[in-house]
Each structure stands twice: as structure tokens, then as C-alpha cells.
Amino acid sequence: MISRRDFTLSLGCATLASPLMQARAQAAYPNKPVKIVIPWPVGGAVDNHSRALSVDLQKKWNQTVIIEARPGGNGIIGAEYSARSAPDGYTIYNGNDSSICMLPFLYKTLSYDPIKDFEPVVCMMAGVSTALVAASLPIKSFKELIDYAKANPGKINYGSFGIGSKTHVDTEALSLLTGIKMTHIPYKGIADVNAAMAAGELHFALGIASAVMPNIQKGLIRPIFVAGEQRTPVLPDVPTIKEAGGPDFVSRSWFGLFFPAKTPAAIVDKVANDVAEISESAAFKERYVLGFGLDPLVLKPAAFRELIQKDTAFYRDALAKLNLKLE
Template sequence: MNPSLFRALRRCGGIMALAVAMPAAQAASDAGFPSRVISIVVPFSAGGGSDTVARILADGLSKQLNNPVIVENKTGASGNIGAEYVARARPDGHTLLFGSMGLMTVNRHLYKNMPFDPLKDFTAVARLYDTPHVIVANAKLPIASLQDLIDQAKARPGQISFGSAGAGTSTHLVGELFMHETQAKLLHVPYKGNGPALTDVVAGHIDVMFDQATNSVGHIKAGNLRALAVTSGTRVGNLPDVPTVAELKYPGLETTSWTVLAAPAGTPAAVVQKLAEAVKAVLADEKIQAKILESGGVANFEGPQAATKLVEADDKRWGSLIKAAGIGAN
């Protein structure tokens, strides 16, 4: 046989063998997963809403995967410390991030020299749940509707105040989104935390707030706050009479504070898919959905591709808004 032809056939045979072997290798790449305890890192303090839902998820995943799943709280720097820990972890699916919208899309536009890039250093596993916002006004104010708020804010630019949990928080950004979409000017009053801001809206020291719905429901039902609209795509279960912003002809105000489960970049696709399928099964359980609702969230599963698109889209949305408004972190 011609030596050149022989060498060519050998190369061809090697390529064919590799082509046959690759699907088998991919199929088997999750065969040993999980092989040890899975850790879900919550970059916020224990006892909060995120921590509560993470523990609900961890319990469900433990049963689905027949493997221990624990929650670790690694706090600091608005979640950046915990996120960096996961970004630097071995990409094998055993260390995961409970990633909030702020952490995954907002922080990198607020903080300089972040030691990780949420878009490059993580692989989205699944969208987990959403936290709707509600636009509330002090009940004693003559603001009966969303349109009233817009009209009065335009008539008195900068004289109606809105409180937030701090610069760059979701309660601030939704307020900035409101001003951007309606061209109405409000006065932003940042607080150090959600509680003090909400207390001052109830007391009448500030006028309105773009609050996460779970925080305001009690005050709305007690008559201390008037709910003008929710920013979610559908009405909120415990506020069924409050219209959505889209119903009121302001679809550009539609947004929720979502949370995704993320793995370090480079985690095998088969492992990501196995985790996503387990998450889907957990969130399909009506009892789990009810527990998440009690904690202020609405279960909303989406797989890896949709979750990735969500992160990328909101990174662009909030990044451009932060730049246009000149927002910086506290």
C-alpha cells in the first residue's frame, strides 16, 4: 500500500474513532455526578428570604438527587464575596451560586475592579423564582392610581419622593425605570436597608416606594399603604385586586427581581442539565411552590438556555439604565 495513503487512512480511522467516542464520553460525563456533598452558596445572611428559599430548594434537591445538598452563607460586599468563591470553585457541579438579579446583572455596573465577571465566570443552571415589585404610596396622599402618580410627578418635578433600600438596589432601580419610562421626575431618598425606607413611607415622611411585594402586603391590607400597580407580568396572588403595569398601558415598567442557580463556568453540560432537571422537578411540586410563595417569591422555572438569555438581557437593561442615571454604589 502507498505509505501516504496508509497514513491518511490511519488519521481518518483515528478521527472516526474519536467521533464515535465523543457522544459516549458526553453521555457518561455526569455518570459519577454527584459524588460528594453539593453546596449552594447564598451570598447573603442566614434567615432572609433568599436563604429561606435556598434551604427549601436544597432539601428538594437532596431528595431528587439522592445526595446531600447543603446551604452555605458567605456574605459581604453586596454578595460579591460569595459569588467570587463560587466562580473560583472546581467546575464540577458540586458548588453552586444562589444568584440574585442584582448580583448577576447590577453589581458589575456599580463596582469597579470586581474580581469576577458574572457573564463569563458562571454557567446558568436554572431560573428559580421571581420576586414581584409593587408601587405603593402613603394612603393619606391624594394619589389613587399609577396615572395619578405620573401626572402629579410631572406637574411637580422632583417634589414627590421615593424611598429605596439604597443606591443600586432593586427598589432604587425600579424607581429609576419608572422615571425613565414615564419621563416623570421623583426625588430619590436612599436608606440603609429596606425596613427604614418602608417605615418612613408608612409614616408619611416619604411619599412612595417601588417595594418588593412581600414587604408591603401587610401594610397594604392594613390600609397604611395604597398599592398602585405590580410590576410583574401577571397579578400577584396575595394582591389580586392590584393591576399590573401592562394592564395600565405601561409595559415598559414590567420587571421582577429574579433568582437563578448558577455553576462555575466550564461545568460539563451534562452535569448542568442533570441539575436543571432536578430543579424543575422540585419546583413543579405545589407544596414547594406554596413554601416559596410564603417567603415572598413566585416559583418560575426556566432551563439553562432561557436563564442565560435572562441574565444577558437584564445585564444590558440595567447596565444602560445605571449609566444613563449616573448611579453609583453607596
């Protein structure tokens, strides 16, 4: 028969062993291939960034890191798959402010809960939108855009990356702020928007300038203002919207990694630290962040969580004012 003393000693040993077991689990992680899920099509800036990150993580971890694209549904397909994955550290979701902060207030029902189903790991970068106008329109400034739109209500066609996408919501918010009306034409992504604007079929869009730079250089697309608080290094002569006399308006996306909820804290911290170290290295930053016209924004779990809370409150209020809901 086990005495009370023996039982107490056994319990104490088990309690002391628990942190040791967690430390060993952290040290062993990862001991099999890790998957990073991206909810966007293959070939874009975020996809290329993720693949470069996977190469550096493979070197650091001496383990295979797989990039798996699950595009569609404004990021919902990839987010739902990731949220339902085992919380063991082997499925990482590469999400953005749209899938985490905006979609819960855009859709009447959503198949995942961004707050309850995900654990923020690390924010890696952000991209500020530039207002782009087709050269076929006589518009060269913010003021000329507003004047033309008010004189021709509904005649400016603006492109987005799909119904309910961030570019859709942000352009509607800009229209509301400035009192103009434009006609929405959804596309699949920046490549399609770029081609339509160059052909003169589309008049206006918000997007990352670096993605359409060749047509800007050819004079087919005209950047008129940056929808952020600072000018972009890609187009240093293009003013911010406030410098151009516009309202307090920001259109930018951040991109970061998430684990399914209940993933062990030791694994969350390890991945956050390793990804932050890679992201902040000069060579990686220059080639895969600044090189894509994006801005470094490295935030570990606590600071990342604060950013998420702030942006969630913004989209809650913005979408209530727009009265925009999707099934």
C-alpha cells in the first residue's frame, strides 16, 4: 500500500518534472516538418516572403518547413483550416489584419473566431496602400480626384481584390470620408487590377505601389497619394493623403504568424524569437521586405496582441458606419 508520505513525494516529483518536460519539449521542437499556411495565391509578395522565411527557418531548425497555399474566400479557407489544426506547433497560419481583425465584423457568420481560435506569434511586416489612378483620367492629385468624382458621380470605376476584401472596405471608407461615389469592380488580386488599369478599363485602386511599378514607370498608372502617415521609399515624391489636403485616413495591411489556440507557450515564444531574428537581419529585410515595397514591423506576442486589439476596434467601428455585411 502506498503511504500518504510516498504519495505526496510522488506528486511533488511530478510537479517538479513538469517544467523540465516542457523545457525538453521546447528543445526538441521541431522534430518533424512544420507547415506554414498562406491564404493567398502562389506568386505574390507574401507568398515569396513566406518561402524565403521557410528557407531560413529550415537552416535554423534543421527541419523541413513547408509552404501550403490555401487561397479563397477572402482568406477564410486558409484561416479556418489553420484554426482547426492541432495546437502542437506544426501548423502556422500566415494571416493579416483583414482575416484576424476585419472579417468578424464583415460577415454575418464566420467559421472561426480570430480571438478564441488563434494565438498571436509574431508580426513581420506591413504594407501601406498608394492611391493609383489610370492615366486615361485627367487626375494628378487628391483634390482633382475628389473634384472629378463629385462632378461625375459613379463614373469612376474602382478595383478591389474581391467583394469584402480589405481594398473593397478601405475604398468604401475613403468614399464615405470624402463624400464621393465610385463604382466597385471586384478582381482576384493586384495582377488583374494592374492589367485593367493599364488598359484603361479601371480608373482607381488602392494597392502596394511596388506591385504595379512597371506600369507606373511606363506612365500607364499614376500614383497620387500614399494612404498612410509616411511617404513610401518606393515613391518618395508622392505625398501622403494628409500632405495632399485629405482626411485622416490610413489603408495598410500587416502580416504575421499565428498558431491554433492552446499551442504551448514555449513553442510560441521559440517561433516568435526565431522569426523575429530572421526578419530583423539586414539581408533578409532588404531583399524580402523593403525589396517588395513593404515596411518592417516586427512585434512579438504581447505587442502583436495590442496591435490586433487596436485594429479590431477600428474595423468594428468602420464597418458599423459603412453598414456593410456579407453572408
